[in-house]
Amino acid sequence: MEVADNLGAIVAVRDSKDPAGPVLAFSPGSWRAFTTNLRHAR
Numbered sequence: 001m002e003v004a005d006n007l008g009a010i011v012a013v014r015d016s017k018d019p020a021g022p023v024l025a026f027s028p029g030s031w032r033a034f035t036t037n038l039r040h041a042r
Contacts, residue, residue, distance in 0.1 A: 005031070 004012040011031040
C-alpha cells in the first residue's frame with residue numbers, strides 16, 4: 001500500500017503492486033480520523 005499525503009486537498013491510497021490500478025481518495029481529515037481509529041482499536 002502506498003499513501004500520498006502531500007497532495008493538498010486529498011490523501012491518495014493505492015496498491016503498490018498495481019500502480020496502474022484504482023486509487024482511493026480521502027480528505028485529510030477523514031484519513032486522519034481513520035488512522036487514529038486504527039491506532040486506538042482493540
